[in-house]
Amino acid sequence: MKTSQHTQAWLKLVTLFTLLTGLIIESNPLFAQSKCMLYGSITTVEGKTYEGPIRWGDEEVFLSDIFNSEKTSNPYIKYLNKSNFKTSYKSSSHSDNWVNISIHTNRQNTGSFSRQFQCRFGDIKSITVTGRESVNLELKSEKFINLNGGSNDVNTRVSILDIELGLLNVNWNKIDIIKFFRPTQKPNDSFGQGIYGKLTTTQGEFTGFVQWDHDERLLDDKLDGNSSDGNLKIPFRKIKCITKQENACLVKLNSGREIKLYGSNDVNNSNKGIIMSLPNIGRADFHWKHFISFEIMNGVATENLCDTLFPDSERLYGKVYTKSGNEFEGVIVYDLDEAMDSELLNGYNDDIKFSIPFRNIESIKPMAEDYSSIELKSGEKLFLGDQADVSNKNAGIIIFTSSDSYHIIKWDELEKIVFTE
Incomplete structure (x- = not known):
């Protein structure tokens, strides 16, 4: 990353966060803070339901905290033929995106990969326990995703401060479904x-x-x-x-x-x-x-701590510009996995890792092999690198221009992506 661009990125970032501090x-x-806490209900396998603030294990307690697991399939791989797959993927460890089907590949076996799934609790509607380490996760957009293992977020104890009974620690094998929603009034208790x-x-x-x-x-x-x-x-x-x-x-x-x-x-x-x-x-x-x-x-x-941070997820949509002068508009799949605007784009700036929901991003422009320019909808710009989302390790872009027409754009062919609603 060039020093002048690096400095410029941070000057813009400081301006942005200085404005935020003024709020x-x-x-x-x-x-x-109660607006930012996890809240909902736990229904047990015996049909008993408890409602109140929720804490996941001894860790997650906020809407902005991350749920981690693994997804067993990528629905977008089928759009690649073998030649595209071999030339599009590079050796990487891409495991930091939410609603994320992260793909780990190696030069010896391009067909061998696992996928990491990450999402913010604020974007989850429900989690149904389906096995010792498996769940069926429902996003607020009513999209369901089957997950298994991958972290200590599955097969763990979940605690709830029931509004009548108080603290209850529920073992994983006792849980049927956990539903997340906002309280109708301020809870009397919290974690x-x-x-x-x-x-x-x-x-x-x-x-x-x-x-x-x-x-x-x-x-x-x-x-x-x-x-x-x-x-x-x-x-x-x-x-x-x-x-x-x-x-x-x-x-x-x-x-x-x-x-x-x-x-x-x-x-x-x-x-x-x-x-x-x-x-x-x-x-x-x-x-x-x-x-x-x-x-x-x-x-x-x-004042506006969490009320508007977690709207229902929408499909990524916008325009893709190629270096050869082509322009396509439609539904976008980024890095062959991120498809929703609540998923996260990940990148580093001088060992500081940023994870930014796509709904906050106006445009993405590759600048060199290892970093990209990210323009936020606020008008600020920053430079991020060292992750597959923002470097030549990116697996490429699929854009669906109609129900039966799509284009695959390799990262080295991409000029710019502009997201629209």
Whole structure:
């Protein structure tokens, strides 16, 4: 990636997220955040139904959290003949897209591949348990997908805070179906408030909910580390600011007290990174090397936190322009797998991974073998690379111009894609 383009991309990104930061207002944080929490019902195999806030295992609790599994077939492979398949695919590990049929190939066996499936919980209508590690997942668009294994999101315990009975931990083999919907009124109880605040990095300032070290996401979760007097576990609720100091962190509490912590992956270079959910953009996973500080903003939330982030999925539609001057308009399948506007485009910018729903993207233009220019519907532009979605590892584009006519465009033939509604 060229330095000038790299710098330009980040200048535009900083402008974008600075604008987002300005949308913050004072509000009731529990009320605002309840709109972002998983909520619905669990019906057991015995026919008993429970309703309330939901937590998946000991992890996912937000609409923006990701459900992971594996899909056993790709309905679009049939449109490729063997010669196209062999020339279109390159060795890659493409496993980071939601509603994602990710294809792992190798030069020795182009016919051998597995597919990773990822989707945000906010785009799921229901999950029916069909076996020990298998489910039938229904999107809000009423599209059903059969999945099996692939992560600890299947064959796991699911917890629900029933509105009458309280906490119930339901084992996987007791679950028939889980339905997701929004509560008609603010729940009386929850699994906790999300960690919300301002992240300062070497690339700018960003505001949103975070997963610290890819793990801690609630204010009652604890920041671990050693102090000069012994090991500490400090609830994020009591923390005002965390500032990196070489291979340690200075932690400032709400009281003003400051403590230096070290010797734990929560506060040193072993930290897996900080994931931030960015409204109307997607998710960004910040490498620890970019981290400067994080200020927790208790009692502050965005007005339009989650209400409009998860509309029903629509098919990708738009225009495809080729380098030879051809132009096609119709239904698009991107990278031979992504077909819905709620699926995610994945790419890196300087070790920061972005996952952006296609519904937020205006256009995609390949710039070189390993990166592309992505223009958002907000008008901002960024450069992403190092993933199959945005590099020459992309398997190609299928565009259906009518019910019985389609075109396959190889990545090296693609000039630009413009998405329309």
